Amino acid sequence: MAQNPKVPQEFWAQYVVEKLWKENPHLALCYDESSFVTGGSVVYIPQAGAKPATQRNRSVYPATATKRADTALVYALDVWTTDPSHLPLAEQLELSYQKTDSVLGDHVSTLIEAVGDELLYNWIRAFKPAVGGGVTADNLPASKKIATSGADTAVNSVDGQTGTRKAFHYRDLQKGQAMMNKDNVAKGERYAMLESYMYQQFLDSLSANQMAAFQGSADLAKGIVGEFAGFKILDRSSVLAFTSAGVAVAPGEALGATDNLGCLLWQKNSVTKAMGDTKLFDDKGNPLYYGDVYSTLLKMGGRCRREDWKGVISIVQAA
Template identity: 35%
Template sequence: MALNKQIWLNTIVENFYPDNSFASKSIDDSTFVSYKTVHIPNAGTPSGVEINRTQKPASVSQRTDNELTYDMDELTTNPIYIPNIDTVELSYDKRNSVLSNDRQQLQKVAAQNLLYRWAKGANTLSTSGAVRKAHTSETATGNRKKFTKAVVMEAMVKMNVDDVPTEGRYMLLDAVQYADLLDDLTDKELSAFQAVANVSKGVMGQLYGFSIMQRSKVLRVKADGLTVIRWEDEDEEETELAAGLAWQQQCVSRALGEVKMYSNEDDPQYYGDIYSFLVRVGGSPRRYDKKGVYLITEGAAA
């Protein structure tokens, strides 16, 4: 009887990971990542200007400054075991695959943690487009209002009114919201939008002064439209809403440390190698008045 031939390829099909390039569009506080807490001083209200002053001597006041603080989080992977047999009998390099995947997963969670920090307590806007199904998870039910160019315009007006600098404005949308936006643009608008894309830097196009970026997942909030939910810490909710984020580069900060690998090779108890990774991460809006950062939440629909 003939035997069927089998072959193992010498490469492995790897996992996919999201684009985290949005994190670089912020003030870099990474030099302070070894500290527990970072303090960001904020200037108080100016003394004021009077035209044709009549009262002299003028009254003297003292400016009161404010501060924001944020703490560092320490993110660690679960230790992973690579038995000796996997390093000598497999046709592909499992060690390299395991280490690369765990490192990228750690960086993915660090980026999501940064988004959570930027969005927490931010100003809020809500979408008002046509109705479509909820998409944050299979658990989420009901309908949501699509993301449209109207809410991008609204974010632009809010920042203009607050004198937020026009340079360095960004908006991050999840995959479904990004598709909503493209569908809402006219052919002429879409052409102009894509003409200024810089995909190598994560920018898919520009609209109303915002460089639009896209990530598979961005943020999710409770039904109140205000309470941001961590992707990793809390269970999926039926009424949760997807959210995008708009910010100006000088109005948020990031602190991302180097990924540190721990290893115990040739462990005599496990007869193999054990690895784990650690990274410290922090970040926050930089302004006490929250100007320049907007959480854009899906409107719930019947």
């Protein structure tokens, strides 16, 4: 049997990106800083300093000139890798289907799920240089969180929670709209990613007329299930979670009984992503493994673009 041909890196990168965007539409609904990646691993975001003050009917001259103190926010790209997969030659000879395609598909799916979850988590953290070197991250402040306000509803135990939480109500999205308006956040390109059960609670809170208008505004090709209160809404099986003390739970960590699920609201230019290298490693006919070995790598990072957190809000379950 002839060996499987080597997969071109250009084809692999295009394949991964297309799948990544299809399964994680929010990756295309943020500011893209991939072109500003320095050294393949770090992104610098310039932050404008304070605006000049104004004075009516100035009478004292000369005016005092001040230099605007600009700063920069920095974040590093995470390097995501999959564990190598071994495809023995014996299986390649015996199987009637292309197991290679299936194995590579598993690697892509694993990367896509992990990267999509992590980016949402990174959007509610503020990275900054730590004393003595390195980087620390702050959580989304309490002032940018909205507690759900619906009726007490039993939680879905599959997430590891117990007890009841107040359901997501459409009024909670309206509060998010008012908060962004008050912060002078651009009214265009606002998005809301709702956790699946909270999304269903949102639908249950709508009147018949609201439901008709909501469904009529869907753009399923872009992953948008409808629009409400100025937000284009997306549905995802998992979005965010917080401890009862308000600390964000990292993706992949099991939820505690008292943890609370959260949804994310953002304006496109308030959050960012940057994508670096995408590589497939394949070792054909490895003499130690008597077959082929595959693994993959993807660099991706992101964060809130503003130090003041304007344009980023989480709606969090209230007990």
